[in-house]
Amino acid sequence: MKTQDGKLVVISGASRSGKTAWVKKALDQAPRIIAWDPEDQWAQLRGFIKCTSKKQLFDCAMRRGPQRVAYVAGGDLKAEFDFWAAIVMYAGRYVEPVDAIAEELADVTTPAKAPGNWGILIRRGLKRGISIYAISQRWSEADKTAVGNASRFVLFRQSSGDDVAYLARKTRVPLTEIEGLKPLEFVDFDALNGDIKRGKLRF
Secondary structure: OOOOOOOEEEEEOOOOOOHHHHHHHHOOOOOEEEEEOOOOOHHHOOOEEEEOOHHHHHHHHOOOOOEEEEEOOOOOHHHHHHHHHHHHHHHHHHHOOOEEEEOOHHHOOOOOOOOHHHHHHHHHOHHHOOEEEEEEOOHHHOOHHHHHHOOEEEEEOOOOHHHHHHHHHHHOOOHHHHOOOOOOEEEEEEOOOOOEEEEEOOO
């Protein structure tokens, strides 16, 4: 059975710049979501099921039909994140296509090659119909595989000039487009066709 390819959207911005709010709006009508939610914010949104154990996450992910799941893990976050990524890959491949949200990636990855099951997910998941929304405040501290494979970049206000320079170099978005962004303003770059748009979140 052929599925429509997913997309990998890399979202970057300083704290409280609008990253999570943008993803929330982008996925407003999405039927199936599995979120990596270390700060317990997606789990607080209406319609999300909060999972705090591997068994809960597995049971939810294996069910067919519309549902929104947030995995709020404790303990070894890197190991828990690896498990979450494996579950998303399996669910998207063998159950139904899914949208995956990965928050605070600098906490569970490094600037090297994407680790373990997360690397498998972002390299192979798109052709399985999985769309991935990868979020980090500082991509210079998160994995380069996601940036290299991204089909779209959404860039909010950055916390430093170094972050602006890094993103301009890695994304091919002109530095002048990223500089001077105010909270809730963003640059939306389609890496597949080169289109660049500016926008502002409105509530």
